[in-house]
Structure formats: C-alpha cells, structure tokens
Amino acid sequence: QATTMSLVEDLLFCPYNRAHRIRPDAMPKHLYKCRRNHPKTKLVICPFNTIHHVPGPELNAHIVECPDRAAFELYKYCITDGSRQSHTPTAQEPELIYNNEPPRRSLTPESGFGDLEEVTAVVGRSLQ
Incomplete structure (x- = not known):
C-alpha cells in the first residue's frame, strides 16, 4: 500500500x-x-524543461524560478568555458544567440546551372 501511495504522490497535474x-x-x-x-489555452513552453507549460505572461517569472535552469546554466557554463568548477547561475534572462552571418548561396555550385532565369524556367516547368 505504501507503494501505491508513493505512485499517487508522484503524479503531476x-x-x-x-x-x-x-x-x-x-x-x-x-x-x-x-x-x-486545448488550442484556445494559451500556454508557452519553458526553455529549460519542455514539460513546463505556463501562461505567457508568467513565463519571465517562471524562467527566473525554474528549478531546471540551474542544470542548464551549469551545462552551458561547462561547455562554453571548458571549466570543471562548479558554477552557481545568477537569475537573469537567458542569453540569445543570433545568426549574424550574411546568407550564402550554398545549394548551387560555382560552376553553375546557368543563370538565374534559366534555373527558374527549368524549375517552373518541372512544377507544372
């Protein structure tokens, strides 16, 4: 009976x-x-734990208090610094990393398929 009770206590809402x-x-x-x-229920997913679904206006408060944030910050710290020292994360917004590189044309080789109009004409015909 103690096992059944512990199973009930471990259930999540x-x-x-x-x-x-x-x-x-x-x-x-x-x-x-x-x-x-429940498509009308407007919940957002925590960036530190995908089973944390919280109301949008409460996300910032949740991010600061999320118990899984410490593990993420420790992982991030060890990866970026290569350090094995323990690190106590501070309560702040997560760092956003942007891709600031200019776009590249990686799908067409330099020796080419011809000019852009020619490629567009061939692709356009194959879609019809």
Whole structure:
C-alpha cells in the first residue's frame, strides 16, 4: 500500500486540465496530445524543461524560478568555458544567440546551372 501511495504522490497535474494526473515519464506524450485538444489555452513552453507549460505572461517569472535552469546554466557554463568548477547561475534572462552571418548561396555550385532565369524556367516547368 505504501507503494501505491508513493505512485499517487508522484503524479503531476496537467497544465491544460487539472483533472488529469500523469506519471512524470508519460507527461511529454500527454502534453503533446492535450495541447492539441486545448488550442484556445494559451500556454508557452519553458526553455529549460519542455514539460513546463505556463501562461505567457508568467513565463519571465517562471524562467527566473525554474528549478531546471540551474542544470542548464551549469551545462552551458561547462561547455562554453571548458571549466570543471562548479558554477552557481545568477537569475537573469537567458542569453540569445543570433545568426549574424550574411546568407550564402550554398545549394548551387560555382560552376553553375546557368543563370538565374534559366534555373527558374527549368524549375517552373518541372512544377507544372
């Protein structure tokens, strides 16, 4: 009976329907299905844990308090610095990394398929 009680205590509430109590290992699959069944419920997904679905206006507060943020920050710190020292992350917004490189034409070789009009004409004919 103690085992049954611990299983019930370990169940998580579904953020889309509080009547749903889900095992932690089944939560990702459940959330995928439940999110599709509740399209009007405007929840956003935490960047540190995909089973954390929170109301949009509460996301910033959740990011600061998310228990999985520390593990992510520690991982990020070890990868970027190569350090093995422990690091206590500070509560701040996650760093956004932008791709600032100019676009490149990587799909057409330099020796080419001809000029752009010729390629467009060939592609256009194949789609008709």
